Amino acid sequence: MTILQTQALTRKFGQTTAVDAMTISVERGEVFGLLGPNGAGKTTAIKMLITLLPPTSGTAQVAGFDINRNAGKVRRVIGYVPQMISVDPSLSGYENLLIIAKLYDIPRHERGPRVSEALALVDLTDEAAKLVRQYSGGMIRRLEIAQSTLHRPPVLFLDEPTVGLDPIARQAVWKHIERLRGDFGITIFLTTHNMEEAESLCSRVAIMHRGKIVIDDSPERLKASIGGHQPTLGDVFVYYAGDTLDSGGSYRETSKGRRAARRLG
Amino acid sequence: MRLQKEDALPGGLADSSILVPTNPFAMVAAFVRKTLAITELEVRKLRHDPTELITRAIQPALWLLLFGAVFARARIIPTGGVPYLDFMAPGILGQSALFVSIFYGVAVIWERDMGITSKFLVSPTPRSAIVLGKALSAGIRSLSQAVIIYLLALVLGVKLNWHPLALAGVLLVVVLGAELFSTFSLIIACLVKTRERFMGIGQILTMPLFFASNAIYPISLMPGWLQAISHLNPLSYQVDALRALMLPNGVSNFGLAVDICVLLGATVVLVLIGARLYPRVVI
Numbered sequence: 292m293t294i295l296q297t298q299a300l301t302r303k304f305g306q307t308t309a310v311d312a313m314t315i316s317v318e319r320g321e322v323f324g325l326l327g328p329n330g331a332g333k334t335t336a337i338k339m340l341i342t343l344l345p346p347t348s349g350t351a352q353v354a355g356f357d358i359n360r361n362a363g364k365v366r367r368v369i370g371y372v373p374q375m376i377s378v379d380p381s382l383s384g385y386e387n388l389l390i391i392a393k394l395y396d397i398p399r400h401e402r403g404p405r406v407s408e409a410l411a412l413v414d415l416t417d418e419a420a421k422l423v424r425q426y427s428g429g430m431i432r433r434l435e436i437a438q439s440t441l442h443r444p445p446v447l448f449l450d451e452p453t454v455g456l457d458p459i460a461r462q463a464v465w466k467h468i469e470r471l472r473g474d475f476g477i478t479i480f481l482t483t484h485n486m487e488e489a490e491s492l493c494s495r496v497a498i499m500h501r502g503k504i505v506i507d508d509s510p511e512r513l514k515a516s517i518g519g520h521q522p523t524l525g526d527v528f529v530y531y532a533g534d535t536l537d538s539g540g541s542y543r544e545t546s547k548g549r550r551a552a553r554r555l556g
Numbered sequence: 557m558r559l560q561k562e563d564a565l566p567g568g569l570a571d572s573s574i575l576v577p578t579n580p581f582a583m584v585a586a587f588v589r590k591t592l593a594i595t596e597l598e599v600r601k602l603r604h605d606p607t608e609l610i611t612r613a614i615q616p617a618l619w620l621l622l623f624g625a626v627f628a629r630a631r632i633i634p635t636g637g638v639p640y641l642d643f644m645a646p647g648i649l650g651q652s653a654l655f656v657s658i659f660y661g662v663a664v665i666w667e668r669d670m671g672i673t674s675k676f677l678v679s680p681t682p683r684s685a686i687v688l689g690k691a692l693s694a695g696i697r698s699l700s701q702a703v704i705i706y707l708l709a710l711v712l713g714v715k716l717n718w719h720p721l722a723l724a725g726v727l728l729v730v731v732l733g734a735e736l737f738s739t740f741s742l743i744i745a746c747l748v749k750t751r752e753r754f755m756g757i758g759q760i761l762t763m764p765l766f767f768a769s770n771a772i773y774p775i776s777l778m779p780g781w782l783q784a785i786s787h788l789n790p791l792s793y794q795v796d797a798l799r800a801l802m803l804p805n806g807v808s809n810f811g812l813a814v815d816i817c818v819l820l821g822a823t824v825v826l827v828l829i830g831a832r833l834y835p836r837v838v839i
């Protein structure tokens with residue numbers, strides 16, 4: 292069953308086409324990875340799918356709702372963890388989740404148990420009362436995952452979920468993402484340029500280059516498609532997106548990525 | 557309040573316990589609940605770190621103790637028989653709330669840079685509830701300044717009206733003014749988008765708003781063109797209302813109802829504009 296599909300989804304900024312006629316479909320329960328170098332258009336694509344940015348043309352449906360016509364309903368069926376930190380450092384972990392529970396219309400009698408359950412799921416029960424500014428980068432990401440799934444969305448969007456994390460924290464975040472898919476059947480749409488992350492998490496990947504989807508398949512088939520001796524997903528990435536030295540994104544994107552890495556690191 | 561269970565979620569993953577408001581009353585209740593949730597977030601932050609409330613005391617104290625003391629002695633500003641410090645105290649309350657609220661947009665840009673704004677915008681929260689909730693929190697923050705001004709006024713021997721209705725009116729007017737100017741600030745932040753540009757514009761705005769008002773001298777002292785501008789300045793209406801409510805036998809020049817209607821009307825218009833512009837801050 293298809294849970295997310297796009298039809299020629301396009302976004303232009305002036306003369307620049309950030310996302311160029313993106314057409315993809317994601318099946319329910321998949322972990323779909325949108326891969327590409329910095330500045331390829333991944334974040335712009337995700338921003339359109341989560342209704343933060345209106346497309347210039349084309350459209351998409353998420354869990355049956357059109358992003359142009361039913362943006363309000365789309366917001367009810369998605370969770371989103373941005374690349375930057377989306378929890379408030381001046382509040383405790385518990386308070387961050389409590390406010391979100393109110394914004395998502397979770398009934399009063401269920402808020403407490405639901406927040407406690409979400410904190411337990413990401414192993415943060417003992418840290419619930421601490422201010423988020425005292426959390427480590429890995430704990431912040433786990434709290435954000437709890438926050439974004441508090442309303443039990445069928446589709447979860449993760450924008451560079453482990454950027455700036457050390458290998459141990461990264462493994463912990465991967466474990467939780469895998470659990471969301473395995474135990475709760477949540478469909479996960481993530482962007483990354485970390486090939487190890489894509490290889491260990493994604494059941495399907497699409498490689499984006501200069502706003503266009505250049506290839507879309509399972510990691511195994513993609514590796515087989517380029518030939519050679521035991522190719523890695525990194526080889527696939529370079530094969531399809533590594534033809535230029537001018538990638539790397541805009542100043543704003545670079546600065547955003549580095550700020551996130553610094554805050555989480 | 558009648559709520560209906562969400563039936564739109566597909567594929568057996570529906571969260572049947574979430575209640576989605578579908579009738580007008582439930583929608584209004586949800587709007588109020590979410591507005592208050594945004595305000596609660598800000599109030600909880602203040603509870604964890606109330607130093608901001610203390611630092612807010614410094615500026616009004618300096619105005620009353622230094623500027624006020626000098627001009628009270630000089631007796632060059634005609635105040636209609638009211639001692640100058642008494643005349644000035646309501647003006648300094650309006651001014652100090654303005655000076656803090658007008659820089660509220662910096663927090664909006666910081667939240668955008670952090671990623672917090674995106675979190676609110678992808679939630680099913682009406683944009684106007686986010687903007688109004690933030691405005692209300694600015695109003696609550698400004699109440700600390702009312703307490704400070706009243707304490708300073710007591711120390712300086714300013715005669716105040718302690719009637720409970722007058723005190724309630726002062727709180728209302730202070731909150732309304734802070735809501736108005738903080739939303740104005742949010743709108744500027746949504747348009748200029750960077751801290752550097754915002755700080756420049758904030759500096760440019762505060763002085764004209766302050767000096768083209770009746771905060772420290774009566775409008776009748778101004779040249780005609782400035783009088784016209786001061787009549788368009790919401791701070792004039794806020795200070796006019798505060799003077800009527802804070803001082804014994806205080807009189808409103810515009811009429812208290814006019815003052816409150818101007819403040820309320822301007823706040824509503826600005827919240828609607830802010831709600832329209834707020835999503836742009838992340839683009």
